[in-house]
Amino acid sequence: MASLQNKVAIITGASSGIGRATAILFAAEGASVVLNARGAEALEEVVDAIRRQGGTADAVTGDVGLAETHEKLVRVATRRFGGLDIAINNAGTVGPIKPLADVTLQEWQDTLAANLTSAFLSARYQVPAMLEKGIGSLVFVSSFVGTSVGLPGMSAYAASKAGLMGLVKGITADYASNGIRANALLPGGTDTAMAGDNAQKEWAAGLHALKRIAQPEEIALAALFLAGPMSSFVAGSALFADGGNAAVK
Numbered sequence: 001m002a003s004l005q006n007k008v009a010i011i012t013g014a015s016s017g018i019g020r021a022t023a024i025l026f027a028a029e030g031a032s033v034v035l036n037a038r039g040a041e042a043l044e045e046v047v048d049a050i051r052r053q054g055g056t057a058d059a060v061t062g063d064v065g066l067a068e069t070h071e072k073l074v075r076v077a078t079r080r081f082g083g084l085d086i087a088i089n090n091a092g093t094v095g096p097i098k099p100l101a102d103v104t105l106q107e108w109q110d111t112l113a114a115n116l117t118s119a120f121l122s123a124r125y126q127v128p129a130m131l132e133k134g135i136g137s138l139v140f141v142s143s144f145v146g147t148s149v150g151l152p153g154m155s156a157y158a159a160s161k162a163g164l165m166g167l168v169k170g171i172t173a174d175y176a177s178n179g180i181r182a183n184a185l186l187p188g189g190t191d192t193a194m195a196g197d198n199a200q201k202e203w204a205a206g207l208h209a210l211k212r213i214a215q216p217e218e219i220a221l222a223a224l225f226l227a228g229p230m231s232s233f234v235a236g237s238a239l240f241a242d243g244g245n246a247a248v249k
């Protein structure tokens with residue numbers, strides 16, 4: 001039987017890369033998925049692809065740095081599909097690529113808004129919906145950058161992604177006793193738009209013990225593990241899906 005049958009999942013950043021692969025996998029596993037990104041066209045393409053394969057999907061466009069986006073995502077999950085079981089808080093931005101002293105306050109704040117404040121806002125709306133059911137799984141997509149390594153010019157990104165680890169522990173302390181599991185997923189370099197051009201991907205491949213970067217579908221499988229019943233005793237943790245990157249640092 002499909003592992004997410006009768007489950008309802010919010011997936012942010014679902015129009016591309018890891019979020020898109022996760023949306024398609026979760027729908028194939030039986031979940032009703034409520035998908036988000038800012039751009040409508042690419043997001044609708046994912047919704048259409050899922051529906052063509054017999055899956056159930058809906059879309060909510062909006063910036064994850066805004067509370068109203070999460071309020072609407074949860075409203076669609078609960079009113080249209082009857083509740084919320086899973087949230088893959090995946091949308092993110094790489095932010096400015098420059099040495100720290102050249103980063104403006106605005107660039108810093110924009111990066112934290114998209115990567116960290118967005119996570120607070122998502123949980124702020126998702127947790128109450130999960131409390132209604134007495135069970136839920138929150139996954140925050142972090143990165144190997146900020147935990148395993150610092151990379152030149154990526155301080156704002158690294159700080160925002162490392163911050164997710166603290167948030168996961170706090171949510172666990174607050175709500176695990178209510179049946180809500182929160183975990184961080186730390187992908188290694190992954191073959192998406194965010195990974196840059198071929199030269200950048202080749203450079204990133206060399207950082208990993210497997211000497212390659214991931215396909216987004218491989219990260220989606222790790223998200224499926226954290227979202228579903230196979231990780232029922234995994235809470236407050238950080239799962240590295242990083243091709244051995246952390247192990248060889």
Ligand code: NAP
Pocket residue numbers: 012013014015016017018019036037038039040062063064065090091092093094114141142143144145186187188189190191192193194195
């Ligand atoms: P991607 O292919 O560029 O996809 C990013 C997705 O997020 C798109 O759907 C984008 O759509 C959406 N998005 C970006 N900013 C948003 C915002 N403010 N509000 C709502 N949606 C937003 O990137 P990806 O590689 O799959 O990245 C997914 C996550 O994995 C990110 O959190 C990233 O930091 C993390 N990660 C990636 C790698 C890697 O090497 N690729 C490694 C480690 C971690 P719109 O632009 O239309 O909004």
